[in-house]
Amino acid sequence: MLDFLIEGFKQLTISQVAMWAIGALLIYLAIKKDMEPALLLPMGFGAILVNLPLSPVIKEGSGIISSLFAVGIEASEAMPLLLFIGIGAMIDFGPLLTNPKLFILGGAAQFGIFITVLLAAMIGFPLTDAASIGIIGAADGPTAIHVANTLNSQYLSAIVVVAYSYMALVPIVQPLVIKMCTTKKERTIHMKYASGEISQATRIMFPIIVTIISGLIAPESLSLVGMLMFGNLIRECGVLKSLSDTAQTVFANIITLLLGITIAFQMQADKFLRIETVIIMLLGLFAFVFDTIGGVMCAKFMNLFSKEKINPMIGAAGISAFPMAARVVQKMGLKEDSSNHLLMHAVGANVSGQIASAVVGGLIIGLVTKLM
């Protein structure tokens, strides 16, 4: 007679309870440790929501989270791409335009992506999954979601959780790797910052130039790069202040809020709780480590040909985790020498990594699609 009251309990499985624990862990990390709370908290709560038996939120066709996923991610990756408009509106490319050679460091700091694709392939992941796992090294949530979903990776949820978790761990992972790759003398290299005035015309032309060049060489990157540069153009044009403010704040917040809970659709126990998830966590760490090594070694290589030496730590800021990577480098620079302010150079490399990671995301999609 009272069976209807215990229907939910009867259908509960151990793996669903395990997912509640994982959801609670993400919520704890978001609140107590301040680790990417804008994403980890909705994902954590969503993980609990979708792992309750008979949950209507994931009902095919009518569930709110399944519908958000179908429309916002599966259909056209709308959510991560629209978020890139907000991110583009937040970025000031001035430090990069003052010293364009920092762009090279942004490219070098994507090395971890490719080496991780290779390692994942050697471990035995199919090419689409290996490429999606490698893109964790982009250190950029929307890029990781876009690539993993476009390539139909079966590990989307694990990839997203790992990508956002490691982005928050940049201040812990990077300093160790930087110290391993550099000497104290190298870490104390001073760099002059010439705050040359960048004309508004250059600031307006830059997003247009980047879009055209990326679109011609890596057409598949146009979704990511195009939205990023569109957001930046709104910021720099000077006549759309209220749109720029909205893109940076309200718009970005709304998309972020929906994105986190939508991604939780993939955190159902049967999709997430797999032994491969642990391997993906290790591969994600590998990607971040080799991104840092790639950027630092490139800076050291550039110093062989450059009169004005680059502090190799700046290379580590080429990782797309903005602005954390820049802050890590600034902090390390000041620790080695309290008169060594590297922030503006680090920011230049950091924002170049934002563009480079978006281009690489598109390249990965294009190259994998051609090889399939």
Add this chain to the structure above:
Amino acid sequence: MLETFKQIFSSLDPMNPETIKASLQIMWQGLLAIFVVIALIIVVVLFTNFAIKKIEKMKADVEKEVEESDKY
């Protein structure tokens, strides 16, 4: 050891030569492409900067000439 690995991770196919070959191709083509994009962006940005500065200098010179001719 490979056999034990395959038993535990039955969904994975370690050391598959086709997949490794494809990922090596992705690696060299991807790295080449990103640096080509970056090099082109740097060149175009430097040229654009130079051109804009030149135009602004010419404008400033013309305005200065007009001011001086107005004086006389």
